[in-house]
Amino acid sequence: MSKQPRSLWQETYSPPTFKPLHWGEKTKVLIIGGGIAGILTAYRLHQAGVPYILLEQGRILQGTTAHTTAKITSQHGLLYQKLLRREGMARARQYLSANEWAVGEYERLSREYPCDFRAEPHFVYSQKDENRLKREMDALAALGFEAEFCRELPLPIKTMGAVCFPHQASFHPLKFLGELARDLNIRENTHVLELQGTNAITERGGVHAEKIIVATHFPFINRHGGYFLRLYQHRSYLMALSGVKPMEGMYLDEDPLGMTFRSYKDLLLIGGGGHRTGKEGGNWAELRAFAAAHYPAAKEEYFWAAQDCMSLDQMPYIGQYGAHTEELLVASGFNKWGMTGAMIASRLLADRVMGKENEFQALFEPKGRLLRPKLILNALSSAAGLLNPSPKRCPHLGCALKWNKAEHSWDCPCHGSRFSSKGECLNNPANEDLYH
Ligand SMILES: Cc1cc2nc3c(=O)[nH]c(=O)nc-3n(C[C@H](O)[C@H](O)[C@H](O)COP(=O)(O)OP(=O)(O)OC[C@H]3O[C@@H](n4cnc5c(N)ncnc54)[C@H](O)[C@@H]3O)c2cc1C
Structure with missing residues (x-):
């Protein structure tokens, strides 16, 4: 594999390793993909005693999950005013409570899997439009959520203020997921080439399952679901700086091409320079110019880049893969909010294969969501x-x-x-x- 810049997370933690598939196997649930979505789902099935196998084409936790910013928050930009307008009160409230549940679930699990979990607020600021911030505050008030409006932020840029979600968190994603994966039934270096019904074909033999969950980041089966029309990918650039005073709280520009900030121990992480994959963007050059202008004493310790799958309605696709594929399920389209999105997916998909009702199923079901x-x-x-x-x-x-x-x-x-x-x-x- 050719050399790509490794993230801070990859450089500071090595996940456990697993053997490849050894010829054919049979199981109840096959999960394809060893990123956060696949691993959290495997963990829930494991806890529930449901037989499963997770197949990963390379090593686990080296895809997008290794390159995230790892903010755990239910504040996904200024989304709630849009959701309220488009989806209505009940569905917007469900989206918020599903994500708030996910934030709490990380807090609970981080006690068992130490991962530098840090409870801290998340802020979405605007550099040009205070009205959008006010509209978001109104939407959140209507949903019954106690957000705060803040004028003063510890950022080196001028803002019109920010909407703050006080009880959010950050962590080291690979420490958390690597330790949680240790006892799971995982086969690495096993690339799924094709699905034939509920048989997965790999170079090391097949796996026959009753249900298959595709957690491969972008769903790779084209003949169902039309994901190649319903998703696109957006790339962003990150860097970790030393020699800068770490910040309290996590920050994000409401403009999708704006910046993101969080601290990890004594490092400041900054991100931005984004663009749709395959198009031009600011990339690391933009971040380096920002760091030189605002943090001249800083040293660049790590730099990396990644992309995420963006759904057209800004909500993840979690549920049945295609209109007629009851046995084939999917988790994708996390819109750069895959920490909470994957936690929700793990619960929804595990409940689904166990035949349990889940209050959030209809909200995230991919079927019929065509804008x-x-x-x-x-x-x-x-x-x-x-x-x-x-x-x-x-x-x-x-x-x-x-x-x-x-x-x-x-x-x-x-x-x-x-x-x-x-x-x-x-x-x-x-x-x-x-x-x-
Ligand atoms: C720059 C950036 C910053 C982000 N920051 C945040 C943040 O602060 N907070 C937040 O909530 N979210 C954030 N996200 C989003 C989050 O990181 C992603 O949504 C999440 O990591 C996606 O996880 P995944 O499991 O879907 O994919 P991945 O982690 O990419 O895992 C997919 C796995 O499937 C495997 N695979 C693929 N095809 C096959 C195959 N055919 N056979 C076998 N295995 C296969 C891959 O090798 C890979 O290991 C960010 C995203 C980006 C790009």
Whole structure:
């Protein structure tokens, strides 16, 4: 595998290792993907005594989860005013309580799995629009949530204030998930090439299961669910600085192209420079310019980048993979809020395979959630990539790849697959290398 910058989390913790699949196996539930969504779901099935196997193509916890900012919060930008308008009071309230439940669940589990868990507030600030902040405060008040409005923030930039969720948290994601994964039934270095019904085909034999959960970040099966139309990927850049006073609290710009801040021990993490994968963006150059301007004494200790799957209605897809695939389930589209999203997914999917009712099932069910104007825009953006005559094509659906100068990779602007300069697949939905 070609060298990509390793995150602070990867450099400070090594997860346990597991053997590959040893020829064919049979189980009740097969989980594909050893990121946060797959591992938390496996953990819940394990606790409930449900037979399962988790297959991971490489080593666990080296995908997007290894490159996150790891804020645990139910404050997902200024989302609640939108949810209230579009989804109505009951569903907006459910979204909030599902995420607040997830925050509490991390607090509970972190007592068992030490992970530098730190209870702290989360703030979403605006640099230009105080009215949006006020509207969010109103939406939260209508939902019965006690947010606070703050004018003074410890940031080196001018803001119009921020909406604060007081009881949120941060942690070391790999310490938490690695320790929690230690006793789970995991097979590493086992790449699922294809599904035939509820049989998973790998180079090391097959697994027959009653139910399959696809937790591969971008769902890689194209013939169901239409995820290649309902998701796109957005890339962001991060860096950890020493020599700066660590901050109390975690901060995020309401502008999706703005910055994010949190501390880990004596390091300050800053993020930004984002763009849709395959397009141009500020990348690390923007962060380095920011650090030079505002933290001239800081030293760059780690830098890394990652991308997440963005759903068109800003809520994750958790539930039945396609309209007619009762045995095939999915967890994806976390919109850069996969800490709480994956915790919710683990409970929903475990309940589902055990035939238990779950109050949040209908809210996150992928079926029927088609926002037509956004779907058309996303499809048009993909069509532009398909029609581009460039000779370098993505093996996923044939879109033209773009060279990413900052990261030396070939990136797909349609669905976000990425390949190293040697052609190794770095990010799915492509499920094979470039020169396969
Ligand atoms: C820059 C950035 C910052 C973020 N910050 C936050 C934050 O502060 N708070 C928050 O809540 N969320 C945050 N997120 C979002 C969060 O990190 C992600 O939503 C989450 O990590 C996604 O987890 P996952 O399990 O879906 O995917 P992954 O962690 O990518 O795991 C998927 C796994 O599936 C495996 N796989 C794929 N295909 C196959 C196959 N065919 N066979 C076998 N295995 C396969 C992969 O190897 C991988 O290990 C951030 C995201 C980004 C990009």
